Amino acid sequence: VEEIVKCNMPALTETYSLGNLVKVGNIDQELKKLWHDGEAVMTRASLMNLAVYSEKPGSLQSNTQLMAKITQNHACRAIVIEADCNAEEDSVSAWISAHCHVTSAESRQVCSEQISFLLKGGCTTQLPSIVLSHLDSDLPLYLWWQEEFHEPMDPQLWAWVDRVIYDSKNWKDFRTQMRLVESAQQEAKQRIVLCDLNWTRLDSIRFALAQFFDHPASHHRLANISKLRIDFAPGFRSTALLFAGWLGAQLSWRTEQAKSSHELRFVGTSGRHINVELRERDGHPVHQIALTSGDVEFCVAYAKCGDLLEVSRGKADEKRTPQLMPARKDDPVSLMSEELMRGGPHRVYLHAFECVLDLL
Amino acid sequence: MNRATDQPEPNPLREGLAARPVPQPCSVVIFGATGDLTHRKLVPALYNLAADGELPPSVVIVGFARRPKSDDEFRGDLEASTRKFSRQDVRDEIWKTFAQSIFYNQGNFDDEAGYKALAKRLDEIDKSHGTRGNRLFYLAAGPEQFEPILKHLKAAGLNDACKGSWARVIIEKPFGTDLASARELNRVVRNSFREEQTYRIDHFLGKETAQNILVLRFANAIFAPLWNTHYIDHVQITAAETLGVGTRAGYYETAGALRDMVQNHLLQLLCLIAMEPPTDLSADSIRDEKVKVVRSLRRLSRSEIAVDAVRGQYTKGAIDGEPVIGYRQEQNVNPDSQTETFVALRLFIDNWRWADVPIYVRVGKRLPKSATEISIHFKKAPAVLFNKDLHDLNVLVIRIQPDEGISLRIHAKVPGTSFRIEPVKMDFHYGTSFGKPSPEAYERLLLDAMSGDATLFARSDEVEQAWAFVDAIEEAWHARKDVPELCFYPAGSWGPEQADDLLARDGRAWRRL
Numbered sequence: 001v002e003e004i005v006k007c008n009m010p011a012l013t014e015t016y017s018l019g020n021l022v023k024v025g026n027i028d029q030e031l032k033k034l035w036h037d038g039e040a041v042m043t044r045a046s047l048m049n050l051a052v053y054s055e056k057p058g059s060l061q062s063n064t065q066l067m068a069k070i071t072q073n074h075a076c077r078a079i080v081i082e083a084d085c086n087a088e089e090d091s092v093s094a095w096i097s098a099h100c101h102v103t104s105a106e107s108r109q110v111c112s113e114q115i116s117f118l119l120k121g122g123c124t125t126q127l128p129s130i131v132l133s134h135l136d137s138d139l140p141l142y143l144w145w146q147e148e149f150h151e152p153m154d155p156q157l158w159a160w161v162d163r164v165i166y167d168s169k170n171w172k173d174f175r176t177q178m179r180l181v182e183s184a185q186q187e188a189k190q191r192i193v194l195c196d197l198n199w200t201r202l203d204s205i206r207f208a209l210a211q212f213f214d215h216p217a218s219h220h221r222l223a224n225i226s227k228l229r230i231d232f233a234p235g236f237r238s239t240a241l242l243f244a245g246w247l248g249a250q251l252s253w254r255t256e257q258a259k260s261s262h263e264l265r266f267v268g269t270s271g272r273h274i275n276v277e278l279r280e281r282d283g284h285p286v287h288q289i290a291l292t293s294g295d296v297e298f299c300v301a302y303a304k305c306g307d308l309l310e311v312s313r314g315k316a317d318e319k320r321t322p323q324l325m326p327a328r329k330d331d332p333v334s335l336m337s338e339e340l341m342r343g344g345p346h347r348v349y350l351h352a353f354e355c356v357l358d359l360l
Numbered sequence: 361m362n363r364a365t366d367q368p369e370p371n372p373l374r375e376g377l378a379a380r381p382v383p384q385p386c387s388v389v390i391f392g393a394t395g396d397l398t399h400r401k402l403v404p405a406l407y408n409l410a411a412d413g414e415l416p417p418s419v420v421i422v423g424f425a426r427r428p429k430s431d432d433e434f435r436g437d438l439e440a441s442t443r444k445f446s447r448q449d450v451r452d453e454i455w456k457t458f459a460q461s462i463f464y465n466q467g468n469f470d471d472e473a474g475y476k477a478l479a480k481r482l483d484e485i486d487k488s489h490g491t492r493g494n495r496l497f498y499l500a501a502g503p504e505q506f507e508p509i510l511k512h513l514k515a516a517g518l519n520d521a522c523k524g525s526w527a528r529v530i531i532e533k534p535f536g537t538d539l540a541s542a543r544e545l546n547r548v549v550r551n552s553f554r555e556e557q558t559y560r561i562d563h564f565l566g567k568e569t570a571q572n573i574l575v576l577r578f579a580n581a582i583f584a585p586l587w588n589t590h591y592i593d594h595v596q597i598t599a600a601e602t603l604g605v606g607t608r609a610g611y612y613e614t615a616g617a618l619r620d621m622v623q624n625h626l627l628q629l630l631c632l633i634a635m636e637p638p639t640d641l642s643a644d645s646i647r648d649e650k651v652k653v654v655r656s657l658r659r660l661s662r663s664e665i666a667v668d669a670v671r672g673q674y675t676k677g678a679i680d681g682e683p684v685i686g687y688r689q690e691q692n693v694n695p696d697s698q699t700e701t702f703v704a705l706r707l708f709i710d711n712w713r714w715a716d717v718p719i720y721v722r723v724g725k726r727l728p729k730s731a732t733e734i735s736i737h738f739k740k741a742p743a744v745l746f747n748k749d750l751h752d753l754n755v756l757v758i759r760i761q762p763d764e765g766i767s768l769r770i771h772a773k774v775p776g777t778s779f780r781i782e783p784v785k786m787d788f789h790y791g792t793s794f795g796k797p798s799p800e801a802y803e804r805l806l807l808d809a810m811s812g813d814a815t816l817f818a819r820s821d822e823v824e825q826a827w828a829f830v831d832a833i834e835e836a837w838h839a840r841k842d843v844p845e846l847c848f849y850p851a852g853s854w855g856p857e858q859a860d861d862l863l864a865r866d867g868r869a870w871r872r873l
Contacts, residue, residue: 045792075793110792203377204413210373211416214382215492217524222372250372305453311417323417324457341796348376 018060018116019097027115027134030096034113042100042111045075048340049135052080053127054146060116063146064097069333071099071112074340077136078114083123090121092130128157135160144336148172149180158184158192165339167197169238169285174360178353197335198239199349201285204328206246208300208309209289211325222251223270227292229277236285237278238360243286244276245356246348258359285330302327383810384526385418386494387482391469391509392501393423393434397532399441402500403462405802407442410458411451412799414807418490420461424478426468434464447800461489469501470508475516482518493525496809500532507548514552530559530809533624534615535818538834539827546820559809560818564625564732566801568790569764571816573632573734574646576758576766583756586738588713593739593753595633595719596871597626600727602679604851605701609692616699618671618837621723623830627654628818629760630719633734634709643814647822654825658708665836666844670858672702674726677851684726684851698846700837701725704859706866720863722870726851731873732760746771752783755871764798765789 022030035044050070052063060082067078078099100111115134119126135141140162148171158164164184171177185192213222228247232240244264248255253266253274264276281287288301298313299320307329310322328334374382388406390398409415423434439459443450465481467474486493497513499506510529513519521527531549536542549558564570577583586592599621605612612620631650638645660668675686688695702724709719738754755769767787774780790798808816837844847856854860854870863869 043789043792047793073794073796206373207377207413210371210377211382213371213373214416215385216369217492219369219371247373250375303453308453321460322457324454325417326411326413346376 017097018064018095019114021093021095024092024094024117024130027094027096031113031115034096034098042098042109044098045110045112046077046136046139047074048076048139049141050074050076050078050144050340051131051141052078052144052146053083054081055083055085055123056146057082057084059146060118064114064116066332066336067112067114068099070336070340072101073337075110075112076142077134077139078112079131079134080114080116081119081127081130082117083119083127085119085121085123087120090126091118092120092126093118128154131157132160142340149177149184151180153180153184153187155187158187159189161188161192163193163195165195165197165336167335168242169198169236171238171360174238174357178357193345194349195339195346196349196353197332197339199242199346199352200335200339201239201328201330202243202246203338204309204326205243205286205289205300208311208325208327209291209298212298212311212313221293221296221298223268224272224293225251225268225274225291226272226294227275227277227290229279229288229290230286231279231281231283231288232286233283234280237280239285240278241356241359242352243289244278245352245354245359247291248355249351250348253355255355255358264359284327381808381811381813383414383416383419383807384494384812385416385489385491386496386526386810387420387422387485387489387491388496388498388806388810389422389424389465389478389482390498390500391424391505392499393425393464394427394429394437395425395500397500398423399438400445401800401802402498402806403438404442404446405800405806407446407450407455407458408448408800409803409807411448411454414803418492419810420463420485420489420491422478422481422485423462423464424467424474425464426466428466429464431462431464435459435462438462447797469505470512472512472515475512475518479516479518493522495521495525495527497527497529498532499529503534503536503545506531506545510548510552519552519557526557526812527553528557528559528809528812529553530561530805530817532561534619535560535624535823536827537615537619539824539831542823542827546824549820555820556814558820559805559814560820560823561805562624562628562816562818563801563805564760565628565816565818566803566805567760567764568798569758569760570629570632571804572766573629573758577633578637587736589715589717591738592717593737594717594866594868596735596737597629597633597719597721597733598735598871598873599626599723599732600854600873601725601730602727603730604674604684604726605687605690605693607691609690612701613693613697613699616671617701617703617723617725618830618833622703622705622721623826624818626721626723627826627829629732629734630707630721631822633736634714634719636713641815643817644819646815647819651819651822651825652711653709654822654829656709656711656714657829658710659829659832660836662836662839662842665833666842668706668862669833669836669844670702670704670847670856670862671700671837671844672704672724672847672849672856672859673697673699674701674724674851675848677726677853679726679728679852686851687726700846702727702847702849702855702859704855704862705833706862718866718868720868720870722855722859724849724855727854728852729873730762733871733873734758734760735871737868746779746781757871763789763791765791 063080095116098111098113100109102109117130141160142163143161144165230240230243248266252269256265256267258264262278266274284302291298295315300309300311303310307327309325309327311325312320312322314320328338465478485491519527536545631653634653635649638649673687687701688697704722707719736756757767759765765788767785769783769785771781772784774782847858849856
C-alpha cells in the first residue's frame with residue numbers, strides 16, 4: 001500500500017499536515033467539499049470512528065503521522081484531539097484532511113478522512129460534544145486514550161464508546177486507573193471493550209508459548225511447571241507482570257507474597273510452587289521467556305533480526321533446533337493495527353490483570 | 361466453525377488467542393510432490409501459513425513421487441517455486457527453518473516398497489520432529505493414481521493412527537467423472553479411510569467471499585425475510601474466464617465445462633446461496649443442508665435439457681484486443697471435438713423456499729472477462745406510484761473473484777424538480793474496507809484439514825448427488841439420437857445466442873458483468 005499525494009487538492013496532499021483549517025460549525029460542509037473535489041479519483045472508506053485523545057503538546061502532528069499509517073489497513077474516520085487543559089481561555093480549532101492509499105490488489109485509491117481538533121481550556125466539557133457531533137453515523141466509536149485516566153469520567157462521552165484503547169505500561173497507580181476504567185464501563189452498561197496495548201504487545205509471545213501445549217499429550221506439562229523466567233526491557237516491568245498474570249490466571253495459580261521485586265512465587269492447584277524470576281535487560285519489551293516443567297525447558301526469544309521469535313523446547317543438555325514464528329513490532333502503529341484487527345471482549349486480559357494487580 | 365469430534369481438549373493457554381480450531385502437529389505427505397499443484401499452490405500455501413505463524417512448528421512436509429531426488433534437491437525445487445508463486449515475499453531466515461521440515465520420499469505409486477519406506481520415515485519424523493503420529497495425506501496426483509495410493513497406504517498401515525493421533529486424506533477434484541465413477545471412488549476411499557477422515561477439496565469453498573455467503577445470509581437479519589420465492593425473482597451465477605483450455609486439453613477433452621466447473625464449484629456456490637440455516641456451524645450440520653439443496657434440484661428430462669441447457673464451444677476471436685484461436689485449433693484437441701467450453705442452465709430447486717424461482721447458471725472459457733459472481737434479483741415493487749416504467753430490479757451481487765465484495769442496486773431519485781428515478785449501486789469491496797489481504801484458499805483449507813474441520817470440504821453424498829444431477833445432462837448430450845446442438849461462440853463474446861435466449865424466453869437477460 002502506498003501513500004498517495006494529490007497535487008490539486010491541498011487538504012489531501014500533505015498527509016502529515018493537519019490539512020485545511022475550518023470552522024467547527026462548517027466541518028460537515030467542508031468534508032463534503034473535500035470529497036466532491038476528489039470524487040472522481042477516490043473511494044472513501046470507513047469501518048469505524050477512531051478518536052485519539054492526547055494532552056501532549058505537538059501530539060496533533062505526531063498522531064496525524066500515526067493515523068496516516070494506521071489507515072493503510074484500517075479505514076476509519078479519524079478524530080484526532082489535542083487538549084491543552086491549562087490554557088486560560090477556552091477555544092476550539094479544527095482541521096480536515098484525508099489519508100489516501102493505493103491498494104496493491106486493486107490499484108484503487110482508498111481514503112480515510114481525519115478531523116483534527118485543538119482544544120484549549122475546559123477540555124472535559126468540550127470533549128464529549130466535539131466527539132459526538134462529528135461521528136460517522138452507524139459506525140462504532142473506538143477511543144484511543146493516550147493519557148492516564150482522570151476524574152471526572154464524563155458519562156456523556158463514555159456511554160458512546162465501544163472500545164477504549166490505552167497503554168497501561170506507564171500507569172503509576174494501576175488500582176486507581178482500573179477503577180476509573182471500570183467506572184467508564186459502568187456508564188456504558190459494560191458495553192465498552194477494554195483494549196490495553198500493554199497486553200497487545202504480549203500477543204505474539206503468548207501465541208508462541210501457547211502452541212507448545214496444543215497437543216493433549218503435552219497438557220500434563222502445564223501442571224508441572226516449576227519455574228518461569230521473564231526477561232524484560234527497562235520500563236516494561238508491568239508488561240512482564242501481565243505475562244506472569246496470564247499464565248497464573250489461565251492455569252489457576254494464586255500469588256504468594258513476592259520475595260523481592262524480581263522474584264515472585266505462585267502456587268499451583270496441586271500446591272506446587274512456581275518461582276518466577278523477572279530479569280531487566282535491554283531489548284524488546286518482553287524479549288525472552290523460559291518455562292521449566294519437569295526436565296524440559298520451553299523457550300521463546302526474539303531472534304536477532306528483531307521481527308521473528310525463536311521457539312524451542314528441550315532438556316538442559318539437549319541440542320535444540322529453534323523454529324521461527326512472526327513477532328510483532330512494538331511501535332504504536334503495529335500495536336494499534338493488531339488491536340484493531342481483533343474483536344470481542346478481552347476476558348483473558350482482565351483475568352491476567354486481576355491475578356497480578358497486587359504486584360503491579 | 362466448530363471443532364470436529366476427534367478434536368482434543370482445548371489448551372487453556374489458547375483462550376482468546378485463536379478464534380478457530382488449532383491445527384495439530386503433523387506430517388503432511390504429498391503424493392504428486394513434483395507436480396504443478398504442489399509447486400504452485402500447496403507448498404507456497406504452507407510457507408505462507410508458517411510465515412504468518414499459523415502453522416505449529418511441528419509440521420513436516422514429506423513429498424512422495426516417482427523421480428529420484430534428495431531432500432536437498434527437493435527443498436531447492438520448492439524454494440524456487442515458492443519464491444515465484446507465494447503471495448508474500450519469501451524471507452530467507454523463515455525459509456531456512458521451514459525447509460528443515462521438508463523431506464522427499466522416492467517411490468512409485470503402485471510399488472509397496474515406497475510405502476514401507478514412507479511408513480518408516482514417518483515414524484522417525486514423529487520421534488525427531490514431534491509430529492505425534494498425526495498424518496495428513498494429500499493426493500495431488502492424477503485421479504487414476506488414487507486407487508493404488510489408497511490401497512498401499514492401507515497395506516502399509518498408514519490409513520489408521522494410533523490412539524490419540526489421527527490420519528486424514530485430502531482428495532483433489534475431480535471426484536469421479538460421473539455418478540458411477542464417483543461411487544466407485546468413494547468405495548475405494550472408504551476401503552482405506554472412513555468418511556470423517558476424508559477431505560474432498562474444492563478450492564472455491566476456501567475463498568473468503570464464498571465463506572462470507574453464510575455470514576451475509578445468517579448474520580444479517582434484513583435478508584432473511586426476503587430470501588425466498590415471495591421476494592426473489594431469479595438468481596444468476598456466472599463463472600467466466602478469459603483463458604482458453606491452455607495445457608489442460610488432455611483432461612478437458614474428456615471433461616468439458618459441465619464436469620469441470622458446474623458439478624463442483626458452481627453447485628457448491630448454489631448450495632450456499634440456497635441452503636436452509638443449519639442447526640449449528642459444525643461440518644455435518646452445514647453439509648446436511650447443502651446436500652438437501654442438491655437433492656431438491658429438479659432433474660431435467662431429455663426434452664427439458666434441449667430447452668434449458670445450452671452447451672457451447674469457442675471459435676476464434678479476440679481477448680483484450682488480441683486474436684486467439686478456436687477450441688478445435690488448440691493443441692491436443694480433436695479437430696471435431698464436441699466438448700463444451702460453455703454451459704448455461706436454467707435450474708429450479710423444488711422446495712418450499714425456492715419454488716418457481718429460476719436459477720440461471722453459466723460458465724465458460726474465452727469470455728470477455730474473468731469473474732465469478734452470484735446475483736440475487738429481487739421482484740419488482742408494485743407497479744404503482746414510481747414503478748410503472750421501471751424495468752430494473754433490485755439486485756444483490758456477491759462477487760467471488762476477483763474484486764471480492766458485495767453490491768446492492770437500489771433506485772434513487774435523480775436530484776431535480778422532476779421525479780426521475782435511476783438505479784444506483786451501493787458497493788462494498790473487501791480490498792477497500794479491509795486492508796489486510798485475504799489468505800489463499802489453499803491456506804485456509806490446509807489449515808482446516810490439520811485442525812480436523814471438514815466444513816469447507818465436500819462430503820461423499822454431496823458429490824454423488826451432484827453427479828446424479830449432472831449425469832442426466834451429460835447423457836442427453838452424448839446420446840445417439842436427438843442430441844441437443846453444440847452451439848458456437850466467438851472467443852471474447854458472452855457465449856452463444858442460445859444462452860441469451862434461455863433468459864429472453866422468460867423476459868429476462870443476463871447481468872452485464
